[in-house]
Amino acid sequence: MKNKTLIVCEKPTAASKIAIALGGKRAVRQELNDVPYYELELDGRKMVVVPALGHLFTLKNVKPMRDYPVYDVDWVPTYSVDKKAAKSRVFVETIRELARESDDYIVATDFDIEGSVIGWSILKYLCGEDSLKKAKRMKFSTLTAEDIRKAYEEIMPTLDFELIEAGIARHTLDWYWGVNVSKALSSSVQAASERFAKLSAGRVQTPTLKILTERELEIKRFKPKPFWVLNLLLDVEGKEILAEHAKQRFFDEGEAKRAKAACESEIAEIREIQIRQYRRPPPVPFDLGGLQSEAYRCFGYTPMRTQQIAQALYQAALISYPRTSSQKLPPTIDYVKILKQLGEISKSYREISNEILSTREPKPNEGKKTDPAHPAIYPTGENPGKLTGPQQRLYDLIVRRFFSVFGRPALVESLRVRVEVGKEPFYLRGRRVLEEGWLAYYGRYGATEEIILPSLKEGQTLRVKEVLFERKETQPPPRYNPASIVKEMEARNLGTKATRAPILQNLYERGYIFGNQITVTELGIHVVNTLQKYCPEIVSEELTAEFERKMDAIQVGKVKKEEVIEKAKKELNKILSKFKANELKIGRELSEVYRKTKRLQKILGKCPKCGGELKIVVSRSTHKRFAGCSNFGKGCKNSYPLPHSGMIITLNKTCEECGTPMIQVNRPGMRPYKMCLDPKCPTKSEWRKKRR
DNA sequence: GCAAGGTC
The missing domain is CATH 2.70.20.10 (Topoisomerase I, domain 3)
Known part of the structure; x- marks a missing residue:
């Protein structure tokens, strides 16, 4: 029977908070397909509070992309196009099932552009078109019980269609620009060399690459005095x-x-x-950017790594939501309680906590930045028990920063x-x-x-x-490192708190940049030069600013999203036809540097047996990779095994023990480690000892 | 095969 109200939330923790705020103890936690949801009764109505997992839908081209430009796109479930989003499938299925019993809808996702798109796409594709007209919208700025209840009492009678329109336009514009220009780059190489090249460009990644390239050229031009x-x-x-x-x-x-x-x-x-x-x-409380640069300064962690460790601490309920841009700690977070709880964790924390609690009313020193959906990062006060390694370090940093903001100058x-x-x-x-x-x-x-x-x-x-x-x-200007470039992106308003580190990661994976002291490869420099010539718009930071102005105009009803999208098509048509007219010329140059950079990436160092080059080779029979000698055809059969997953980086060094080249292995979620190629090297037995 | 944006 259809008689329930479905409340759609952005993510599981939000759903739990909203359910408790609205239903108190009578909110009952249920599970369907391993997805938690909540049932409660309010004002005589049965309600179901269900979480999404961020965006459950994304844009996809309607027909396979043989050529460019392509503007025909539609929304599809994220899991259907992105292997890494497999987890979102059960959320789609759960919401679809629960929607069958609903005839009333409330969108309770974060109150911002993306949150509104998350809610809109779920209603449209899982609850039926009608739900869009019926749905109401809750508007809250923090996920505290008080704010949530207020948002329910003062509920907006319709969806925030202006925000939704702006969001859809943002998605569409990013797709049009990013995918078409990327396709143009890749196609040019294919046209000139009949080989596939994975190249990309985008509103955030390309201006970031441009900043790195400018520094690279400055360093190359530099003449010491x-x-x-x-x-x-x-x-x-x-x-x-x-x-x-x-x-x-x-x-x-x-x-x-x-x-x-x-x-x-x-x-x-x-x-x-x-x-x-x-x-x-x-100091001010940590937002994600602040935590990332401090963790780099104190421990040398990359922003990506800090983000992953913080995420794990959050999932263990030890810290608040880390993907925030807020430097505020509103009083609704019970500081006194948290400070007391932190004092229970260790002796050194106790001394600090007692000192802060002895002041009449602890008050945090806050920063300027805010976030529509979250406060700054703070420890929850939960006892962490035994943490080890990086998690312990990052946790201690977060706790001590939390203490510090209450301190005297x-x-x-x-x-x-x-x-x-x-x-x-x-x-x-x-x-x-x-x-x-x-x-x-x-x-x-x-x-x-x-x-x-x-x-x-x-x-x-x-x-x-x-x-x-x-x-x-005199020294050349310093190279950027992952932390300083992410900070620079933030300062220039490129990307968002949650996307900067992954986008930087993407530049590494494309072979545009390498190293901790970031060096731009010939390929990276050439991609920037090519785009500068044929599509300067996407190299410029101004594109982000322009998008923002357009989104604002849509939000206040000054312009329709269709108009904005139509204009983008026209502009891209012009740019892309010029690109295509020069396709062979662009492709010839680009394929040459592409090959060269890719070849260099595969070279690990000198073969200690014959002096040839050891490179990454993928076995034809097993499809596994190994280090093989370039003189294989001339009789050198030397080879070494390589780790099956992760990114392998040449260190331009040889092992002092065995003389084989040293490499670094970067695996997502793991500390990067260095090793030599020879598995029989004495350094490896030391490894085993250490692990025990 | 491509972006950027959420989420885990």
């Missing part, structure tokens, strides 16, 4: 202290040498002592002492922490390097123990 550095080692009451010349870099050798010559007097006189005290305010004293030798000015610097404040809570993550100077007086003289004079060269 010599400069000279003059420092003194001073004897301060038996202690050796370094003093730097006021001019930290001399670009004129003559001037540098004259300054050095003036230091022959061996006596330095203190001319001025400047003491400055300043406060270091406590630290008071730091810095000292600048001006000394003169001959007439040359030098500076000694000192720094010490007068009041630790929050730094005490943050522990080793906030360690401030202290330089304690003995007490000094103006007019005092010090003996020069040594004059240090060095020629150096």
Whole structure:
């Protein structure tokens, strides 16, 4: 019988919270196809609260893509096109079944563009077209019981169609641009070489690659300039202290040498002592980006890895939802309770927790950023029991950051002492922490390097123990690493909190970039150059900004989504026909660098037996990969096994024990590890010992 | 075979 209200939520934890907020203890948890859902009664009506798993539907081309451009797309279940989304199948089936008993619908997904599309596609494709007209919309900004109940009481009588329209347009535009331009790149190689090349472009990935490429070219163009550095080692009451010349870099050798010559007097006189005290305010709560850069700084974890570890901690109910862009901790999160619970976990946590709780009313120092659906990342207070390795480390970082935001500012004293030798000015610097404040809570993550100077007086003289004079060269700008480029993407508003790390991963997998100190391959550079010439729109960060303006215009009813989509088609038609006209020319150049880059990617190093090249080969009979010698045809049968899964990266090093090339293996969800190729190498027996 | 966006 159709008499129930179906409440559709974004994800399982949201469904649970919404069910409890609306039904209290009378909400009954049920399961269908292993998917949890909740039954409750409210205002005399039976309600069913059911979760989605993010987007259950995505866009797909209606006909196979033989040629481009293609604009004929439709929504299909995500699991039907994406192997990695297999889990979403049971959610589709469960919602479809539960919808059979429903004649009333409420969309309770996150109140933003994507949340609205998630709700819309579920109603349209699983509950029937009619449901779209009947459905109501709950609007909440946090998943607290209070907000959820308020959203129910003040429920919107219809769906938020403007938001839905904007969302559909966003999906469509990204598909049109991304898939067609990617197809154009791949087709050009196929046309010129009759070989398939997996190439891609997109609104986020291509501008990101462009940023990396610009840095790469800057480094390639860089010409080092010599400069000279003059420092003194001073004897301060038996202690050796370094003093730097006021001019930290001399670009004129003559001037540098004259300054050095003036230091022959061996006596330095203190001319001025400047003491400055300043406060270091406590940090702000972690959003995902903040956690990713801090985890890189403290542990060297890539943003992708941090995201995965945080996800595991979240699933173990130890931390709040990690894919947030909020730096706020609203009071509805019971700080006092959490602080008390954290105090139970360990002795060092207890000391901090007691100190914070002894203040009258703990108040967090919040940041500016917000998130429509979630607060900042915080520990739930749940006892983690025994965590190990990366999970333990990340958990401790999150707990200590949580403590720190409640701390008092630290008071730091810095000292600048001006000394003169001959007439040359030098500076000694000192720094010490007068009041630790929050730094005490943050522990080793906030360690401030202290330089304690003995007490000094103006007019005092010090003996020069040594004059240090060095020629150096200017360095090229640093390469981006995974953490710094993700931060840069955030600063430039490219991608979202949840997609930046995976999109970067994609650039690695395409062979556009490699290494932790990110290097752009010839292929990456060439793809950017080609697109810059034939489709500069997709290389530009402006495309994201333009999309945003269009979505806003749709939301306020200034323009229809059909109009926006039509315009995109016209623009793409022009671009893509120009691309196609030059297909052979583009393809010839591109296929050459593609082959070259792919070949380089496969080379692991020198064969220790014959000096040939060891490369990744896929066995014809078993389809498994192994390291084989390039001189196989000339009689060298040397080969080594390789791990079956994961990305293999050449390290350009050989093992000190066995002399075979070293490689790094990156597997999703695992720490990257380094190994040599020889399974019989003595280093491997050490491995086994360590594992035990 | 292709994007970016949710989710686990």
